[in-house]
Structure formats: structure tokens, C-alpha cells
Amino acid sequence: xxxxxxxxxxxxxxxxxxxxxxxxxxxxxxxxPSAACNLALRTxxxxxxxxxxxxxxxxxxxxxxxxxxxxxxxETATCVIPLPEVFAHYLQRGRVxxxxxxxxxxxxxxxxxxxxxxxxxxxxxxxxxxxxxxEIATHAREVLIIMKQSPRSFVAQLDxxxxxxxxxxxxxxxxxxxxxxxxxxxxxxxGVLRPASDSDELELxxxxxxxxxxxxRAATGWPLRVARExxxxxxxxxxxxxxxxxxxAATAQAHAAPVRLNL
Amino acid sequence: xGVMPLQEAIARHVRDGHSVALEGFTHLIPFAxxxxxxxxxxxxxxxxxMTPDLIYDQMIGMGCAAQLTFSWGGNPGVGSLxxxxxxxxxxxxxxLQIHEHTHAELGAAYAAGAAGLxxxxxxxxxxxxxxxxGGPHTLVCPFTGQRLRAVRAVNPAVTILHAQxxxxxxxxxxxxxxxxxxEAALAARCVLVTVEALVPRLDxxxxxxxxxxxxxxxxxxxxxxxxxxxxxxxxxxxxxFYLQWDEISRDREHFASWMREHVVxxxxxxxxxxxxxxxx
Numbered sequence: 001x002x003x004x005x006x007x008x009x010x011x012x013x014x015x016x017x018x019x020x021x022x023x024x025x026x027x028x029x030x031x032x033p034s035a036a037c038n039l040a041l042r043t044x045x046x047x048x049x050x051x052x053x054x055x056x057x058x059x060x061x062x063x064x065x066x067x068x069x070x071x072x073x074x075e076t077a078t079c080v081i082p083l084p085e086v087f088a089h090y091l092q093r094g095r096v097x098x099x100x101x102x103x104x105x106x107x108x109x110x111x112x113x114x115x116x117x118x119x120x121x122x123x124x125x126x127x128x129x130x131x132x133x134x135e136i137a138t139h140a141r142e143v144l145i146i147m148k149q150s151p152r153s154f155v156a157q158l159d160x161x162x163x164x165x166x167x168x169x170x171x172x173x174x175x176x177x178x179x180x181x182x183x184x185x186x187x188x189x190x191g192v193l194r195p196a197s198d199s200d201e202l203e204l205x206x207x208x209x210x211x212x213x214x215x216x217r218a219a220t221g222w223p224l225r226v227a228r229e230x231x232x233x234x235x236x237x238x239x240x241x242x243x244x245x246x247x248x249a250a251t252a253q254a255h256a257a258p259v260r261l262n263l
Numbered sequence: 264x265g266v267m268p269l270q271e272a273i274a275r276h277v278r279d280g281h282s283v284a285l286e287g288f289t290h291l292i293p294f295a296x297x298x299x300x301x302x303x304x305x306x307x308x309x310x311x312x313m314t315p316d317l318i319y320d321q322m323i324g325m326g327c328a329a330q331l332t333f334s335w336g337g338n339p340g341v342g343s344l345x346x347x348x349x350x351x352x353x354x355x356x357x358x359l360q361i362h363e364h365t366h367a368e369l370g371a372a373y374a375a376g377a378a379g380l381x382x383x384x385x386x387x388x389x390x391x392x393x394x395x396x397g398g399p400h401t402l403v404c405p406f407t408g409q410r411l412r413a414v415r416a417v418n419p420a421v422t423i424l425h426a427q428x429x430x431x432x433x434x435x436x437x438x439x440x441x442x443x444x445x446e447a448a449l450a451a452r453c454v455l456v457t458v459e460a461l462v463p464r465l466d467x468x469x470x471x472x473x474x475x476x477x478x479x480x481x482x483x484x485x486x487x488x489x490x491x492x493x494x495x496x497x498x499x500x501x502x503x504f505y506l507q508w509d510e511i512s513r514d515r516e517h518f519a520s521w522m523r524e525h526v527v528x529x530x531x532x533x534x535x536x537x538x539x540x541x542x543x
Contacts, residue, residue, distance in 0.1 A: 030340050053366055054288050054440045066502040067339030069289025069440045071495050083288055083313070083442045084370035092367065092386055115363075120396050126351045128337030128344075130365040131314075134391060161392045176389040259501040261542040263486040263533070 004209065006236050008189040011208050013039060013244060014236040016100075016146045016187040024097040025049040027090075027136050030068045032146045033100035035247075036187075038064055042243045051090060053132040055081045064251040087132065091139050094179060099140030101133055101163065102147050105155050108201050108222050110145065110165025110183035112137065113158040120160060130162055137163035142184045149188035151221040166200035173200070190216045191233070196225065206231045265481055266433060269531070272455050272481035273299045277308075277421055280329075284311040284419040284451065285318060288442020289339060290495060293425040294318050295488035295532035296457050301325045302527060311419050313369050313443060317491065317508050320344040321526070323359060324518055332362040332417065334369040341505055345512040355515070363393060368414045373443045375416035376450030387412035422451035424474075425489045427496060428465055429458045433476035436465045439495030441472055454478055457485035459497050487536050501541065 016036035020026060022045040028037045030052075041048050041060060051057050054069035058078030065073050074080050081089075090096060103112035104127050114133060118124030137143055143165075147153055165183050166173045173182050182200070186193040192206040203225040204216055209232060217224050236244075267275075277283060277300055285293045297318040300308075309330040310319050317338065322328055324346030336347050350359040364372065371383030387401050387410050394400075402413050424444050428436045435456050437444060448454045456479055467473050488494075491501035491508075511521050529535045536542040 054290075054442065056440065065340070066505060067289045067500065069339075069442070070500055070502070071290070071439070071493055074290070074439045074495060080440055082445060083366065084374045084446055087367035087370055115392070120392070123352060126336075126343075126348045129333070129335050129363055130393065131335035132366045134365045134393070135367040135385075138386070138388065164389070164391070167389065178388045179386075255502040255506065258503060259490075259499055259541055261487045261490060261498045261536060263536070263542050 004235060006241055008208070010241060010244060011236055012146065012148075012187055012189045014240045015192060015208075015233060016144065017043065017240070019144050019185055019187065020045050020048055020098065023047045025051065025095065026098045026100055027051045027053070027096045027132070027140055028100050029102055029133065029136070030065065032102050034064055036146060037100060038247060039240070039244050042247065043240055051086065051096065053083065053086060055083050055086045057081060057086070057090070062250070063254040064247060066255050087135055091132075091135055094139060096140045097142070099136035099143045099180070101136060101143060101145050103133070103145070103162070105153055105158050106145065106147060106186065107155060107158050107165070109167060109169045110186065110195065110202055111158055111161050111167065112145070112163040112165065113160045115160040115162045117159050133163040137165070138178055138180060140180045142181045145183050145186040147186065147188055149190050149216065149219040151219060154219065155221040166195060169200040170198070171200070190219060194227070201225060203227045204230055206233050208233055209235050266461065267481050267483060269295060269299050269457060269483040269485055272483045273303055276453050276455055276480055277305055279305055280307045281420040282309040282311060284422045284447045286312060286422060286424055286442060286444045286447040287489070287492065288313060288440055288444070289316070289500070290440040290442070290493060291425045291437065291444065291489050292316055292318055292492035293423045293457055293488060294490060294492060295485035296423045296425070296455065297322055298526045298532060298535060300327060301522070311417060313366060314339070315344060315347055317344070317505065320346040320512060321522060323347055323350050324356065324512070325522055326356045328359060329357065330360045330362065332364070332369070334364045334366045338505060338508060341509050345509070346518060349515070363396065364414065365393070369417070370443050370446070372414045372417040373446035373450050375414075376418040377446045380416060382413040382415055385412040385414065417450060419447065419451045421453045421455060422447045423455045423457070424448055425457045425485070425494065427459050427494055428462055429456065429482045430465045431461065431463055433479055433482045434465055435474040435479060435482065436467050437472045437474070445472055445474070448474055448478065453480045455481050455483070457483050457488040459486055459488065459494050460484065485532050487542060488532055490536060490541060
């Protein structure tokens with residue numbers, strides 16, 4: 001916690017939540033994206049429709065799920081459908097407005113790696129892999145990315161391209177015919193990057209209070225471009241912080257509770 | 264179909280070298296069956312699962328597997344599957360050949376297998392690095408000229424599921440999150456199911472997910488058979504155990520002694536649950 005009364009993780013989650021429009025249909029990854037989406041649901045976007053890849057559609061969990069398929073997600077969903085259908089009939093059919101992703105590595109065009117660090121055949125670190133991300137990145141009308149920023153994660157060259165952003169940039173994604181527009185914003189723990197309209201290259205568009213342009217550059221593994229106008233975002237509102245902390249406290253308590261089987 | 268003890272169902276139907284899919288997406292993961300496969304010492308299995316989860320981390324770490332087909336290999340919400348990583352990064356306890364997909368691809372591959380088709384189809388826009396690593400291929404639609412991504416059908420020799428209920432005939436009812444369990448069962452040559460309970464009648468709603476008895480080779484009662492995963496309506500996911508697994512599985516020796524104490528030296532799943540202190 002800084003002297004400002006909130007920390008960078010909270011600022012990041014609140015900023016990501018603010019990107020979601022009320023009523024949008026959002027395909028949610030687990031972890032940081034899930035926290036941001038559920039915060040939005042509790043604050044400015046009560047009619048946000050959340051879809052998790054476990055086939056839970058329109059879910060409103062009371063605590064954050066640990067896994068993508070916690071019982072909580074099914075119990076509070078509008079409907080629960082088989083996984084091949086959630087990908088074929090909803091995502092690939094173009095029925096998702098926003099895909100919300102995270103990854104281990106991102107490059108300057110918003111392409112993502114969640115597969116390996118090092119060569120694929122002999123990885124130094126084997127990461128979990130694709131899951132739903134490649135099709136989310138392809139088919140969602142737009143994509144939001146939330147990642148902590150460091151030179152190890154914001155890299156000049158991905159070790160593996162799991163999910164496409166703007167490919168090599170300058171319209172390459174559109175020319176390849178991808179149906180979704182691609183990443184609209186990358187929300188980090190320092191600020192927000194957005195693609196430049198001509199080159200598709202991510203550039204610094206907004207800073208969190210107290211963060212300098214130099215600090216963001218130092219946390220980026222390529223020479224980061226800076227937008228002509230960089231805004232400084234407002235700190236999180238008290239109501240946002242209260243909603244987020246209440247949710248996180250209830251979640252921690254739920255995940256630590258012992259399970260008893262009455263067999 | 265026969266109702267039989269789990270030990271007998273595994274001994275009779277799962278052989279060394281088989282392709283085996285223990286499905287259930289986060290929910291209804293057949294841990295009791297996976298543990299019985301470990302106890303019976305099966306080797307060189309080709310394991311298939313969208314999310315290997317803790318059950319395949321355990322089976323791979325105990326040396327049951329030679330190949331793995333999967334689409335997301337982490338401990339959900341926690342981090343790495345350490346035994347899976349050791350197998351891929353260091354070939355321990357044995358080299359593991361991997362066949363990696365996206366969720367959408369593996370879902371389509373199971374659906375194609377269930378329909379008896381040679382491949383499943385998805386949209387295609389540009390080759391990905393996964394394609395270069397041996398993933399899907401493309402073909403052209405004869406009606407529109409559109410280029411499509413083809414993924415080879417998956418037809419496991421044996422698919423094993425856990426479900427809430429079976430009736431006396433052996434019809435199986437699954438409630439809650441189903442993942443690709445239905446497709447994986449219909450794609451298999453042999454289906455084994457463990458259930459929380461046998462009842463005289465299922466009383467299932469008309470659109471409920473029921474697998475008819477004549478698709479199923481064996482039904483075995485395994486109460487708590489999905490723990491630390493869960494069975495909706497019976498018990499919750501043991502999220503605390505999933506968090507603890509990170510520490511249990513990080514070190515080879517610690518993992519091996521934990522598995523000896525909680526799985527190998529326990530005669531069955533009820534004993535495992537008692538040893539874990541989650542049931543009386």
C-alpha cells in the first residue's frame with residue numbers, strides 16, 4: 001500500500017474494469033481478467049454478460065473463482081453449455097464483444113505468448129499453453145489485455161506466438177482476414193498502452209498517478225513509443241476500492257475454507 | 264454394461280499403451296479412477312485431457328504416461344503443474360511426447376471423434392506457431408472456397424468419466440459443468456464411469472445430459488470419486504487442496520512420498536479421502 005491509500009495492483013484492476021462497457025458480452029480468462037470483470041459487474045456495468053470457457057454463460061459469481069470451472073460459476077449462470085459449443089456457437093460465431101486476456105509475454109504489436117520460454121522442443125520454462133486464448137484473440141470483436149509490466153514480459157521478440165495481436169503491424173491483421181479488431185488496450189501496473197492507428201504498434205497512452213514516462217520505458221523490452229498526448233488517470237474511487245477489497249476478502253476466505261465430504 | 268468394483272473395471276479395460284481420456288472440465292474429474300490406474304501400475308499410456316489438471320500431474324509423475332494430448336496444462340488459478348513441467352523440461356520420470364492444441368481445436372477433435380468423422384473444422388486465418396509445432400492443417404471448403412483449419416479426430420481407446428448418478432440399468436446422469444465429457448465418451452471405443460450413487464431411477468429432465476447404458480462398458484460406485492475436483496450437488500471443489508498441491512508437487516521426493524502415503528498405500532479412494540482428512 002502506498003501513501004496514496006491504494007496499490008498498483010488495485011489501480012490496474014480498477015483501470016481494467018473501467019474499460020468494460022455495461023451490457024457488453026465478455027469472454028473472461030482466469031486471474032487478473034476475472035477480477036477486473038467481476039469488479040465491473042459490481043460497479044458501473046451491472047448488465048455485463050460474463051462467459052467463462054467452462055461453458056458458464058451469463059455468470060455472476062459471489063466470490064472470484066479459483067478455477068475457470070468452479071461450482072460458483074455454474075450455480076449463478078444463465079445457462080451451462082458443453083465446451084465445444086461455447087467455442088463454436090458463441091465465440092467463433094462472433095457473439096462475443098470483448099475478450100479479456102493475460103499472458104507471460106507480449107510484444108510491441110500485442111501478440112501474446114503463454115506456451116514456452118525458450119525453444120518449443122526444449123523449453124526452459126514450460127507454460128500452461130493455449131487454452132481458449134488463441135480463438136478469443138481471433139474472434140472477439142475486440143481484446144483487452146491485462147499484464148504486469150517488466151522487460152521480461154514486455155519483450156522485443158516473443159519466444160512463441162500463442163495468440164495473435166496485430167501480427168507484424170501496419171494492417172497485417174486485417175489483411176489476414178481475422179474477424180476481431182485485435183487488442184484495444186493493454187492495461188499494466190504502470191499505465192495503459194494502446195495501438196497507434198497507422199502502425200498498430202503499442203504506445204503509451206495513459207499513466208497512473210505518480211508514474212513517469214521513463215519508468216514505463218524502463219519496464220518495456222523495446223523502445224516504447226509515447227502517444228502525442230498522455231493522460232494521467234484519476235486514482236481509484238473510494239467505491240471502487242471498497243468493492244474490490246470486499247470481493248478479494250470474501251474470495252480469500254472462500255478458497256481457504258476446508259472441504260468436508262459427507263459420504 | 265456391468266456394475267462392478269472400480270478395481271475390476273480398470274483391470275479389465277485399461278491396458279498398458281492405451282490412449283485414455285479421463286475427462287471432466289475442472290468439475291467431475293475422475294480422480295478415483297486415475298488413482299486406481301496408478302495403483303495398478305499402468306505404463307506407456309497416451310493420456311488425453313483438455314486440462315491435465317492435478318490428476319495427470321500425478322499420473323505423469325508416477326510414470327504412467329508416454330504421451331499427452333492436451334490444450335491447457337496449468338494448475339487453475341495457482342500456477343504450474345510441476346510434474347508435467349519436469350516431464351517436458353527434463354524427461355523425468357520418463358520422456359513425454361506432447362500433442363498440443365487449443366481448447367477449441369481439442370473440443371472439435373472430440374466432436375469429430377464422437378461423430379466418426381476423420382477431422383473437425385475451425386476457421387483459419389493465418390498459421391500459428393502451434394501449427395509449426397505439429398498442430399492442425401488446412402483444407403478448402405468445396406462450397407465457398409474458404410480455407411478452413413482441420414484438426415484430426417480424437418478417438419480414445421478408453422474414456423473415463425465421473426458422474427453424480429447411474430440407475431440400475433447403468434444409464435448415467437451428469438449435472439453441471441460438462442466440458443467435453445459427452446463428446447469424449449461418444450468418441451471412445453470403451454467408456455468407464457464412476458458415480459457418486461446408484462439409484463433405481465434417474466428422473467432426468469428431457470434435455471439432461473444422460474449417457475445411455477449400452478454405450479458404457481462399466482459403472483463403478485466411487486463416492487467422493489472426483490475429490491479434490493467436485494461433484495455439483497454432492498460436494499464442492501477443494502480449492503484449498505489445489506493451492507496446497509503447488510507445494511506438495513514441487514519436489515520429486517516430496518511428491519513421491521506424498522503419493523505413496525495418500526494413493527499407492529491406500530487400498531481404495533475412500534481410504535485416500537480418510538488419509539487426507541476430508542471424510543470420516
